[in-house]
Amino acid sequence: ALGLALLVGVSRVYLGVHWATDVLGGFALGAVVALLLIVPDTVRRHRGRQRPWRRGADWSRSTLPPVP
Numbered sequence: 001a002l003g004l005a006l007l008v009g010v011s012r013v014y015l016g017v018h019w020a021t022d023v024l025g026g027f028a029l030g031a032v033v034a035l036l037l038i039v040p041d042t043v044r045r046h047r048g049r050q051r052p053w054r055r056g057a058d059w060s061r062s063t064l065p066p067v068p
Contacts, residue, residue, distance in 0.1 A: 005030070 009023040 005027070009027065012018040013020050013023055
């Protein structure tokens with residue numbers, strides 16, 4: 001997908017329908033939007049993971065009392 005976007009940008013400059021700065025600005029704007037969408041999703045996914053030091057049984061969610 002990135003290669004296709006690069007080819008389209010180069011073709012727009014080659015055909016003279018955009019300046020190189022227009023294409024670079026579009027690439028920069030696209031990168032910012034992608035980061036604004038990817039970073040929060042990545043953070044949300046990592047927050048849901050269980051920590052390695054907390055892999056023991058979670059008795060607070062159990063329906064049975066712990067055995068002494």
